[in-house]
Amino acid sequence: xxxxxxxxYEKLVTDYxxxxxxxxxxxxxxxxxxxxxxxxxxxxxxxxWLKEWMRSEKIDFEENPNTQTFPDIFLDMKDRKKGLLEIxxxxxxxxPGFDLANFDSYSNSLLTNSYRVDSDYLILAYQMIGSEIxxxxxxxxxxxxxxxxxxxxPLKVQEKKKVIYNIRPxxxxxxxxxxxxxxxxxxxxxALNETRYQYPKTHHDNAHWLNKVIKxxxxxxxxxxxxx
DNA sequence: TACTAGTCACACGCGACGAC
DNA sequence: GTCGTCGCGTGTGACTAGTA
Numbered sequence: 001x002x003x004x005x006x007x008x009y010e011k012l013v014t015d016y017x018x019x020x021x022x023x024x025x026x027x028x029x030x031x032x033x034x035x036x037x038x039x040x041x042x043x044x045x046x047x048x049w050l051k052e053w054m055r056s057e058k059i060d061f062e063e064n065p066n067t068q069t070f071p072d073i074f075l076d077m078k079d080r081k082k083g084l085l086e087i088x089x090x091x092x093x094x095x096p097g098f099d100l101a102n103f104d105s106y107s108n109s110l111l112t113n114s115y116r117v118d119s120d121y122l123i124l125a126y127q128m129i130g131s132e133i134x135x136x137x138x139x140x141x142x143x144x145x146x147x148x149x150x151x152x153x154p155l156k157v158q159e160k161k162k163v164i165y166n167i168r169p170x171x172x173x174x175x176x177x178x179x180x181x182x183x184x185x186x187x188x189x190x191a192l193n194e195t196r197y198q199y200p201k202t203h204h205d206n207a208h209w210l211n212k213v214i215k216x217x218x219x220x221x222x223x224x225x226x227x228x
Numbered sequence: 229t230a231c232t233a234g235t236c237a238c239a240c241g242c243g244a245c246g247a248c
Numbered sequence: 249g250t251c252g253t254c255g256c257g258t259g260t261g262a263c264t265a266g267t268a
Contacts, residue, residue: 043240094241095252102237150253159255166238171252179253 002060005075005085005120009140011057012050018124019138023049024131035131042133043089043098046124047072050087061085071119081220084119092125092136099166100143103157106167107196107209110189114217117185121146137173144188146172148179153198154191164199167192186227189213193227 003011012018025036025045051073054061062074076083090096100106100121109116123139123146148170150156156179158166172181182188193210196202202209214225 041240088239091241097239097241099239105237152254156253174252 001058002077003075005083005122005140008054008059008075008085009122009138011059012053013138016053018135021135023133023135025133026131042091042126042128046089046126046133047087050122050124081113081115084116086119086121088121088123090123090125092127095171096123096125096146096169098169099158100146100169101167103164103167107192107202110213111209111216113220114213115220117143117189117217118221119143139173141172142185143167144182144185146170146181147188147191148172148181149191150179154194155188157195163201164195186225189225190227 025041027034027036051061051063060075060077062077063072071084072087073085074080074083075085088096088098090098106116119142121139121141121143123141124135125137125139127134127136146169147167148156150170152159153164156168156170157164158168170179170181182191189210193206196206196209210227214227217223217225
């Protein structure tokens with residue numbers, strides 16, 4: 001069965017009622033079984049669970065054979081420019097600390113695969129008490145609904161020792177967040193472009209970056225991006 | 229040709245600090 | 249005290265270049 005990201009979300013949250021459900025992680029080696037209480041495997045395991053759930057629901061999808069590259073899942077088996085789905089999980093008590101994308105590789109990929117900006121992000125928040133995991137919330141978002149500004153750059157990024165590594169999310173569900181999410185993909189791309197101008201390593205070769213992305217987007221989608 | 233080491237891309241988590 | 253922001257570290261898989 002072919003589904004869109006929105007239909008997948010509806011099936012998971014409205015029909016299957018995943019929010020509030022509980023689970024636990026166990027590991028068995030020979031005759032000894034342990035319940036896992038550490039959090040560093042939870043994300044991968046929830047992702048694996050989700051794929052198994054999709055198989056049980058007879059939902060068409062294809063996993064990316066290279067687990068290290070974008071996206072996690074193709075929902076459209078024929079058109080690889082549509083139905084791109086990233087799955088993210090985070091510890092609800094600590095907030096969303098995951099990476100939206102690598103800053104350099106994302107910027108470069110938009111030059112040739114600008115349709116990537118329209119990808120969907122399925123985000124699952126969990127709470128772990130002992131070995132028990134509870135699904136606290138589930139969201140389906142676009143990257144511009146997760147990204148925002150910060151006090152250092154027009155786009156919130158992860159910077160280590162003056163080097164930008166990743167694009168990171170704001171806390172989109174909090175009312176106390178100082179910086180809100182962007183309202184459109186154009187606003188997000190403008191902030192990414194301005195960040196590239198401010199960042200010394202990309203400042204010099206950024207003159208045509210945004211125009212190339214706009215041109216590539218038109219070629220792939222037929223739609224125009226209007227960025228002031 | 230097979231193995232090793234290094235690099236890259238991505239993911240996850242933690243502590244310090246300041247604002248509310 | 250709680251929450252959000254910022255800065256940082258660590259781990260893993262894929263890929264590639266060097267070497268025996």
